[in-house]
Amino acid sequence: xxxxxxxxxxxxxxxxxxxxxxxxxxxxxxxxxxxxxxxxxxxxxxxxxxxxxxxxxxxxxxxxxxxxxxxxxxxxxxxxxxxxxxxxxxxxxxxxxxxxxxxxxxxxxxxxxxxxxxxxxxxxxxxxxxxxxxxxxxxxxxxxxxxxxxxxxxxxxxxxxxxxxxxxxxxxxxxxxxxxxxxxxxxxxxxxxxxxxxxxxxxxxxxxxxxxxxxxxxxxxxxxxxxx
Amino acid sequence: xxxxxxxxxxxxxxxxxxxxxxxxxxxxxxxxxxxxxxxxxxxxxxxxxxxxxxxxxxxxxxxxxxxxxxxxxxxxxxxxxxxxxxxxxxxxxxxxxxxxxxxxxxxxxxxxxx
Numbered sequence: 001x002x003x004x005x006x007x008x009x010x011x012x013x014x015x016x017x018x019x020x021x022x023x024x025x026x027x028x029x030x031x032x033x034x035x036x037x038x039x040x041x042x043x044x045x046x047x048x049x050x051x052x053x054x055x056x057x058x059x060x061x062x063x064x065x066x067x068x069x070x071x072x073x074x075x076x077x078x079x080x081x082x083x084x085x086x087x088x089x090x091x092x093x094x095x096x097x098x099x100x101x102x103x104x105x106x107x108x109x110x111x112x113x114x115x116x117x118x119x120x121x122x123x124x125x126x127x128x129x130x131x132x133x134x135x136x137x138x139x140x141x142x143x144x145x146x147x148x149x150x151x152x153x154x155x156x157x158x159x160x161x162x163x164x165x166x167x168x169x170x171x172x173x174x175x176x177x178x179x180x181x182x183x184x185x186x187x188x189x190x191x192x193x194x195x196x197x198x199x200x201x202x203x204x205x206x207x208x209x210x211x212x213x214x215x216x217x218x219x220x221x222x223x224x225x226x227x228x
Numbered sequence: 229x230x231x232x233x234x235x236x237x238x239x240x241x242x243x244x245x246x247x248x249x250x251x252x253x254x255x256x257x258x259x260x261x262x263x264x265x266x267x268x269x270x271x272x273x274x275x276x277x278x279x280x281x282x283x284x285x286x287x288x289x290x291x292x293x294x295x296x297x298x299x300x301x302x303x304x305x306x307x308x309x310x311x312x313x314x315x316x317x318x319x320x321x322x323x324x325x326x327x328x329x330x331x332x333x334x335x336x337x338x339x340x341x342x
Contacts, residue, residue: 030286031294038301045305049312056316075254079247086243089234089284096233203284210276213250214269218257221265 014191022190033197037204044208047163051156051215059220061149065157066219068135068150073125074217077118078209084114085206088199095182095192104182104195111202112175115168122165130154157216164212167205174198232289242283249276 019025055062091107094100127136134142136158137151146154178198181187187195253272261268282288287295 027291027293030290031297034294034297034301038297038304041301041305042308045308048305049309052309052313053316056313071254071257075250078250082243082246082250085246085280085284086239089239090236093233093236093239200285203280206284207277207280210280211273214253214257214273218253218265218269221260222257 014188026193026196029193029197030200033200037200040204044160044163047156047160048211048215051160054152054156055219058149058152061147062153063220064146065150065153066217067222068133068146069157069217070126070129071217071222073121074213077121078213080114080118080121081206081209084111084118085203087111087114088202091178092192092195092199095187095195096189098189101182101185104187105179108175108179108182112172112179115172115175119165119168122161127158160212160216164205164208167208171198171202171205174201232286234283234286234289238283242279245279246276249279 015022015025019028087107087110091104091111094103094107130136131140134140134145135150135154137155141151141154143151175198178195181194249272253269256268256272257265259265281298287298
């Protein structure tokens, strides 16, 4: 494959001129996306590092704050995101194996619906509810009832879940573009890089939530309260 | 990265494992394990991350170059957290910040810096 000359490659049009062959191009695409994702690790990493410091300074307040969140919504949303990751890999699988456009689009749209469901659950059952309960620092926070330590926890909660939700919204935008590109027949088993690297992004956002769920919802265990 | 098509069966197995681990991490939180509640939560989260990275993100089949870039990123994150904590936990000379929302309590802090 590597020794394949562009001149003899019937699919050369799908390979940008700086690359030898599709394999080298795929390698560069994936490496470039991973480099971006590493900057995202550091981006979220600053929040995780400050979370660790303040949780170690105020363990009791973080536990109290965590118990104000509803585990059932956090767990449901984790499952919703895992389902969306599955539909995303299946969309890419369909492109790799040359399945029909409609198969790829079906899985992409399913991924978008699951992503939208995640944001819907977050907004409707959690954030609006938190607002009504006076748990939103700076906007509506009942300091007399919850105390300043819980307020600090809620700052972390809204910053981390908010930044995550922003990534989800951007992901939905990317998926919309992918649906249009698929409908226009831009992808084939020889070329599906946009699907591939968008998949990396989507799974990365999933991984962030995999850490946010236990770190925000499950602090100190739930045995004393038995949930809500 | 040589093109490697992962069979649907593998994806489904990883998916089932991720759902089961989510149920496990939620279930474990209802048992009193003391400090091990946090340990269990983190071990399960890291396991789930590895499953997603290796199979859904195809890193198991990626080139060594890509793997090194990812490991470097995670290593850098470890430095960020470990050195920040090492600093924070050995600062016997800094006063406890107290309630963070009360600016007047930060004044002794600020005057110390000036």
